[in-house]
Amino acid sequence: MKIEGLDNLEKSLNELSANAKKLSGTSAIPFDELFPPSFMRHHTDSSSIDEFLDNSPFTIESEEDFLAIPDEEWDNYIVAHTDFSSWEEMQGKAAEDYVVKQLGF
Template identity: 45%
Template sequence: MKITGLNDLEKQLKRITENIKKQVDGEVKFEELFNADFMSANTSFSNITEFFDNSPFQIKTQEDFESIDESKLDEYVLEYTKFKSWTEMKQAAGAIYVKKKLNQ
């Protein structure tokens, strides 16, 4: 008896694993991770660019972003989002992103 569908399942699992690995490795764009639906539902802003443009931080480069005092970013997140910290916001966005990828 030949079982069909296992090759397709294996391919799908491999694709899902690769997508999750990309997300973990930071290959997902901020705009994709913090998409308009996520931002509108969870923040005072319609997109991630608006979120940072209205912040007290001057962000022009990746280095600028990486040099932000995370406690100050946490304060900003607490004031303008449904989250208590930047870490919590990233985790929520990541969970939604992965769930959507799993359902594709």
């Protein structure tokens, strides 16, 4: 007796497992991958992460510049230009979307 669909299920589970293994070694995700244009258009008033950073009131030319922005000021910018209440919330949603996409859902 053969049950229909088990081959497809097994293939899907194997792909999911392979994608999960790839993710397990990821330690840093570039901003342009974490915040793709589709994410930015849906959740912000910018079409890309570069545009979003460029439109901010801060001079951001390096990672150090970005890290030097006071958290409260950055959160105020996030609230004014996204549908998130904080940078932490925005990063969390972006990470969630990234993982879902990488897993193949």
